[in-house]
Amino acid sequence: MEIWSILxxxxxxxxxxxxxxxxxxxxxxxxxxxxxxxxTFAYCRNLVSKSSFTGSIVAPLQILITAGNIGGxxxxxxxxxxxxIALTSKAGQAxxxxxxxxxxxxxWISFFQRRNFPLGVVGFILILLSFSVYGHSxxxxxxxxxxxxxxxxxxxxxxxxxxxxxxSTLGKVKEENLFQIAHRFGVYAVYxxxxxxxxxxxxxxxxxxxxxxxxNSDYGKAFLLKIAFVTTLLGIGAINKxxxxxxxxxxxxxxxxKLRRSINIxxxxxxxxxxxxxxxxxxxxxxxK
Amino acid sequence: xxxxxxxxFTLVVFPIMAIAHSPLQKANxxxxxxxxxxxxxxxxxxxxxxxxxxxxxxxxGNNDNKKSSLLKNLxxxxxxxxxxxxxxxxxxxxxxxxxxxxxxxxxxxxxxxRAMGEDGHVLKGILTFEVKGK
Numbered sequence: 290m291e292i293w294s295i296l297x298x299x300x301x302x303x304x305x306x307x308x309x310x311x312x313x314x315x316x317x318x319x320x321x322x323x324x325x326x327x328x329t330f331a332y333c334r335n336l337v338s339k340s341s342f343t344g345s346i347v348a349p350l351q352i353l354i355t356a357g358n359i360g361g362x363x364x365x366x367x368x369x370x371x372x373x374i375a376l377t378s379k380a381g382q383a384x385x386x387x388x389x390x391x392x393x394x395x396x397w398i399s400f401f402q403r404r405n406f407p408l409g410v411v412g413f414i415l416i417l418l419s420f421s422v423y424g425h426s427x428x429x430x431x432x433x434x435x436x437x438x439x440x441x442x443x444x445x446x447x448x449x450x451x452x453x454x455x456x457s458t459l460g461k462v463k464e465e466n467l468f469q470i471a472h473r474f475g476v477y478a479v480y481x482x483x484x485x486x487x488x489x490x491x492x493x494x495x496x497x498x499x500x501x502x503x504x505n506s507d508y509g510k511a512f513l514l515k516i517a518f519v520t521t522l523l524g525i526g527a528i529n530k531x532x533x534x535x536x537x538x539x540x541x542x543x544x545x546x547k548l549r550r551s552i553n554i555x556x557x558x559x560x561x562x563x564x565x566x567x568x569x570x571x572x573x574x575x576x577x578k
Numbered sequence: 579x580x581x582x583x584x585x586x587f588t589l590v591v592f593p594i595m596a597i598a599h600s601p602l603q604k605a606n607x608x609x610x611x612x613x614x615x616x617x618x619x620x621x622x623x624x625x626x627x628x629x630x631x632x633x634x635x636x637x638x639g640n641n642d643n644k645k646s647s648l649l650k651n652l653x654x655x656x657x658x659x660x661x662x663x664x665x666x667x668x669x670x671x672x673x674x675x676x677x678x679x680x681x682x683x684x685x686x687x688x689x690x691x692r693a694m695g696e697d698g699h700v701l702k703g704i705l706t707f708e709v710k711g712k
Contacts, residue, residue, distance in 0.1 A: 360631070379696075379698040380698030
């Protein structure tokens with residue numbers, strides 16, 4: 290097996306995670322700024338800053354990995370011809386859009402003020418748009434590209450909220466507004482998950498084609514596996530919303546610990562979903578229609 | 579707990595990710611073909627337009643470099659010889675590409691190719707053929 294077969298999807302998963310953290314935790318800040326304690330706000334800001342900074346380094350590195358993969362040897366990573374081919378490909382253009390998005394989010398969070406939020410939103414949109422420039426999402430033109438941007442935007446909010454929520458449950462933080470934050474997260478999540486499911490299932494239907502392809506193709510089977518993990522995640526989210534979060538109202542510490550454990554499990558499942566998504570976009574062919 | 583899950587899943591899934599379907603519809607000489615006369619060109623037909631970036635042809639079991647060492651054997655297959663064809667990357671997106679071959683002798687050959695699809699994905703593969711002579 291070639292090193293590129295590991296490096297390329299690995300970089301893709303890493304860029305997914307960094308994008309979701311930069312956009313999602315950024316959205317979390319915009320939604321919850323007034324409720325966050327100073328330590329939690331500092332944690333969120335640090336998370337967005339580190340993920341956008343790292344992203345602005347990994348995105349150009351991905352162009353070099355693509356150059357290496359095109360040429361098939363280490364020399365190609367530094368070969369101007371291979372770099373040029375990588376840069377002028379749709380994948381390279383997507384990387385440049387992603388890089389500029391990370392850079393803008395990094396600038397926004399470094400000089401954060403409530404009134405300069407449009408700058409952050411521009412960065413978020415660029416990051417999300419970069420995933421619609423090439424690959425399967427372009428197969429049905431603008432409609433599928435819009436669906437992928439909405440889908441990833443909704444996932445980002447979900448993913449990017451987990452770490453700040455988990456941080457808020459740590460004993461040392463003493464988040465006074467934990468109940469309000471968790472409760473309001475549950476309310477926003479209903480809308481975001483609605484967008485996530487509608488856009489994801491519509492996109493899936495466009496890409497898979499039909500029940501027969503869903504059940505009999507590799508792509509369809511991987512898609513079903515992804516849906517199984519997403520359903521599990523939704524089930525855990527529902528338990529949190531209806532059973533754990535109401536108990537936080539009275540500062541019931543054992544339930545705070547239960548919520549933290551539950552978020553840990555959710556993060557593990559999310560990672561598995563991200564890897565399956567990376568597989569679906571890089572290594573598994575769409576079924577023939 | 580989630581660190582363990584991530585580690586196990588990564589170890590299991592990434593090798594699977596390397597398994598991809600062939601993006602080639604047809605090659606001439608076909609993969610595994612046994613020919614009486616040496617081909618003068620190699621034709622590749624892709625399922626969708628692609629740029630053929632790299633094309634290398636090796637003759638198997640014919641390495642003039644007799645000074646083999648453990649280190650050399652580790653880093654390259656010493657049991658084959660690269661045939662000089664002075665290949666320039668074909669940067670035009672097309673479903674079919676033809677490559678002129680030099681005069682080749684009787685023997686087994688391996689074609690290593692790499693291409694870039696219209697959507698930016700890197701495509702690659704190894705094909706073989708044999709020239710047996712009449």
